[in-house]
Amino acid sequence: MDVIAEKAQVLITVKTTPQPSTKYKDVVCTAGVRLGEGGPRWIRLYPIPFRYLDTDLQFKKYDVIELEIRRRHEDSRRESYSPDWSSVRKVDHYDPWERRVDALRDLPLTNTCELSAAAKLHHAAPSLGLGGVADITGIHFETHPGWNEKQKAILSRALEEVDLFGTGEGTKKLEAPRLVATYRYRCTAPACDGHRGQILDWELTALQQRFRSATDLELKRHIETKFLDEMFNSKRDTHFFMGNFEAPIKRDKFSVLGVWYPRITDVETLPLF
Numbered sequence: 001m002d003v004i005a006e007k008a009q010v011l012i013t014v015k016t017t018p019q020p021s022t023k024y025k026d027v028v029c030t031a032g033v034r035l036g037e038g039g040p041r042w043i044r045l046y047p048i049p050f051r052y053l054d055t056d057l058q059f060k061k062y063d064v065i066e067l068e069i070r071r072r073h074e075d076s077r078r079e080s081y082s083p084d085w086s087s088v089r090k091v092d093h094y095d096p097w098e099r100r101v102d103a104l105r106d107l108p109l110t111n112t113c114e115l116s117a118a119a120k121l122h123h124a125a126p127s128l129g130l131g132g133v134a135d136i137t138g139i140h141f142e143t144h145p146g147w148n149e150k151q152k153a154i155l156s157r158a159l160e161e162v163d164l165f166g167t168g169e170g171t172k173k174l175e176a177p178r179l180v181a182t183y184r185y186r187c188t189a190p191a192c193d194g195h196r197g198q199i200l201d202w203e204l205t206a207l208q209q210r211f212r213s214a215t216d217l218e219l220k221r222h223i224e225t226k227f228l229d230e231m232f233n234s235k236r237d238t239h240f241f242m243g244n245f246e247a248p249i250k251r252d253k254f255s256v257l258g259v260w261y262p263r264i265t266d267v268e269t270l271p272l273f
């Protein structure tokens with residue numbers, strides 16, 4: 001069966017850090033919201049050239065891009081599409097937050113318990129969602145064990161697949177970030193007894209690269225300043241961009257792909273209906 005390419009307009013909301021694993025086929029995740037006819041819908045785009053991850057050259061978060069996509073039939077998650085990266089054209093950037101809020105407001109809100117329960121019941125349940133957070137206990141840190149040879153090989157392969165011109169720019173991405181950071185939180189489900197959500201946001205890796213000469217303690221403080229103090233405070237209406245993995249055994253395990261933290265005043269200025 002031929003898979004027909006279609007044009008899409010996507011507001012990019014998520015760029016994750018590489019997760020080389022033999023279990024999951026998707027090494028990195030770029031996701032966002034498809035705009036236009038039919039209302040906003042979640043979309044996951046991969047594979048993504050590594051060189052797009054830490055550069056604003058092609059696109060950054062909250063850019064609107066137009067591109068050609070094909071449904072990824074080898075991935076049963078309904079939101080997954082293969083992009084033709086040569087067709088990418090940046091058409092807009094949504095700033096300030098009001099425009100972003102306006103673009104996402106028709107998306108249904110969910111939470112981690114709900115996403116996880118649905119994924120256990122139905123293979124084709126949503127694999128992306130904007131999840132409510134009731135409270136945060138803190139961020140738990142672990143030292144990244146580094147990537148073993150097998151994982152490095154997976155990264156290199158992923159790099160070769162998409163870095164056709166062999167620029168080698170992705171090589172530096174083979175370095176693992178120093179710390180793994182995991183939110184401890186309760187979602188908005190009434191009976192929630194708590195979750196651990198690893199932060200996969202590329203911003204976390206970029207921040208660690210920026211403060212590479214800091215001590216572990218200093219680095220943790222920098223991460224907490226950004227991912228707790230700035231993103232969760234009394235002026236923000238904060239949610240998580242949640243996503244799961246393709247492997248059936250892990251379908252009900254959702255990670256924090258990014259944080260959605262508009263100011264409360266931006267949310268409240270919207271019409272109610």
Ligand SMILES: [Zn+2]
Pocket residue numbers: 111112113114186187188189192193194195
């Ligand atoms: Zn929960």
